[in-house]
Amino acid sequence: AYSDVEPKSYAPDWTFIADPVTLAEHSDFLFVTLAASAATRHIVGKQVINALGPDGMLINISRASNIDEEALLDALENGRLGSAALDVFEGEPKINPRFLELDNVLLQPHHASGTVETRKAMGKLVYDNLVAHFEGRDLLTPVL
Numbered sequence: 001a002y003s004d005v006e007p008k009s010y011a012p013d014w015t016f017i018a019d020p021v022t023l024a025e026h027s028d029f030l031f032v033t034l035a036a037s038a039a040t041r042h043i044v045g046k047q048v049i050n051a052l053g054p055d056g057m058l059i060n061i062s063r064a065s066n067i068d069e070e071a072l073l074d075a076l077e078n079g080r081l082g083s084a085a086l087d088v089f090e091g092e093p094k095i096n097p098r099f100l101e102l103d104n105v106l107l108q109p110h111h112a113s114g115t116v117e118t119r120k121a122m123g124k125l126v127y128d129n130l131v132a133h134f135e136g137r138d139l140l141t142p143v144l
Contacts, residue, residue: 001026020044024051029059036063046071049081057083061110064088073098076105087111 001015002008003023008016017023020043024030030052034040044058045068052058058081060067069090075081077098085106089095099105129139 020048021051024048024053024056027052027056029057032058032060032062032066034062034066036065041065042068042071044068044072046075049075052081054079055082057081057085059085061087064090064092069096076102 001017001023002011003017003020008014017026030044030048032044034043040063043066044060049058049068049071058067058072067086067090072081072084073096076084081104083104083106085108086099087108087110089099089107095107099107125141129141132139
């Protein structure tokens with residue numbers, strides 16, 4: 001199942017659930033993969049976390065602002081959420097020390113695209129943009 005603004009035509013075999021609370025109620029694992037915006041700030045708050053429940057796991061691989069960190073910590077400390085896996089944190093690079101005291105949390109640095117292949121592709125793109133610039137051509141990926 002998934003939640004979004006509207007159903008996606010490319011996911012006809014997946015169940016569309018319009019709101020995150022209902023999605024959490026029907027999930028064992030909730031993966032958060034949202035862009036950061038005013039609309040997504042703390043979209044995973046106390047209601048969503050409580051709906052996921054004491055056997056549920058929250059996995060955030062997007063942006064820290066999407067999670068209400070205080071609500072998350074409270075639920076983890078009090079057994080209302082089973083576990084969490086996080087690679088982004090509010091106030092980075094500092095991590096709330098309460099996370100470090102919990103056995104039901106997996107913490108790791110945000111790697112996003114940290115593979116050999118993507119790093120090589122990034123390097124080639126930088127090189128290609130520099131060559132285009134110095135040859136007076138349009139950049140492949142201009143920053144406006």
